[in-house]
Amino acid sequence: MEKKTRFAPSPTGYMHIGNARTALFSYLAGNRFILRIEDTDLQRSQPQFVDALIEDLQWLGITWQEGPGFPDGEQYVQSRRSGIYRDCLQQLVHADRAYPCFCSTDELARTRARQLAMGRPPRYAGTCSHLSREDIADRIGRGEQPSYRFRVDADDIVRFDDLVRGEQIFHGRDIGDFVIQRSDDSAAFFFSNAIDDAMMGVDLVVRGEDHLSNTPRQLMLLSALSLRQPQYAHIALILGDDGTPLSKRNGSQSIRELRESGFFPLAVINALARIGHHYQDDRLLDWQALVAGFSMTNLSHSPARHDMQHLLHWQHSCMKSMDSQSIFTALPAIIQHELPVSLREDFIEIVRYNCLFPADAMIWFDVLTRSVPDMQEDARAMIRQCIPEWFNAVAAAIATTTDYKSFIETIKTTGGYQGKSLFMPLRAMLSGRLDGPELARIFAMLSPGQLSERLEYCRALSGENHENL
């Protein structure tokens, strides 16, 4: 059976992990996915963010069957749908379910502050709820621009079944008359959002818990308009690593920041899919498994934190399990162009087990392609401790063989070195650092010329040290 879900972002900024997770869960919860752009806030909406949104979604691998990018894509952009909202408003006004409100934002803010100060719930005071027809005509005639409010009956009771939280009951008295059209004629969120979900045939609205207590408003609206009501699923919000709401300070990153730092989309998706949702399988899941294993009943009800540690774990898993070609194409362009084809396979294995991000591959690219690599401080220290006999042993080995096994064997027999005392200085000399890929692989990838140059460089380094003594 077809189940339509949607993601309805407003293009007022770059998509962050919170949005992305909502999009993901919404995508996973249905089998036909709509992308709708909610740009009714003309002040803050910017076209560049629409493009960014689309890019980010595509990068993540979240695809839609209706929305921008399709021939009728414009119909999924709210700023192109104002006629629809106007008609609906008309209908509500005729039925006296909505009325013009001439209160200024300042007035409203003052009343709200006063109510709060007196320890009362802030509700619209109803100043304009019963203006006479003449009054209204008169004020409009004078050029006043009203907003429109939806009339909420205090005795109204709205109940609905939230797919993750169960039955919800709200009372009209806890909800004041609310604005559905702003004084600049644009539709307010409650209004356009609910209408679009209904008219686009959305079966299930998956959204953040911050919308839970607003849902009754939308249900009232839909019922007053005789529009079909979708089901709702309100997912717990995601918090920063410090347990407070997500913000720039506590680890909230935009999807594009993650992309730019080299995260793989599947790593991000795997991390997001497990914040507030669990899969039986705790290994890295591909899209097919992600879809198959998703269940509304596996959603948790409590807010969860986003922890970078987990993201890094999934990144690590991706790197280990990705096919070689995908790793290669993710590498910095210079490596793709300049790495000799003969070294490619070995290099990818080095990246796989020694890098978290594709860009980290530059370290090993330099190590393998320069005549002498950058020497890390701890590697220098290691080399400085080496005595001339050690270098002689290595020199002998280089002269004797190009085979790793016999190379090592020669150093052992010539110099009497073994274990750590053999491998660590050798590692430092060959790679300029104390950690990294297995030495056999590095050795095999270096030319005899590189070997000698590194040896002489290190011998000199050690010599300087001895002279200074």
Added chain:
RNA sequence: GUCCCCAUCGUCUAGCGGUCCAGGACUCCGCCCUCUCACGGCGGCAACAGGGGUUCGAACCCCCUUGGGGACGCCA
């Protein structure tokens, strides 16, 4: 202030009245593998927010407290 939601290891979570002196994953620590770092394998540390009920029996059900989150916008 009013209304709503939530509460298991540091983090993500399993658990839906007995099989839980609470299981998995990440982190951290140890051991093993490797003539070297890492990778990998094995093991360890670590939690039912507090208080009342209900019940033969409660992490699981009810109430209160505490703590967190959300809504009450001409933001979405």
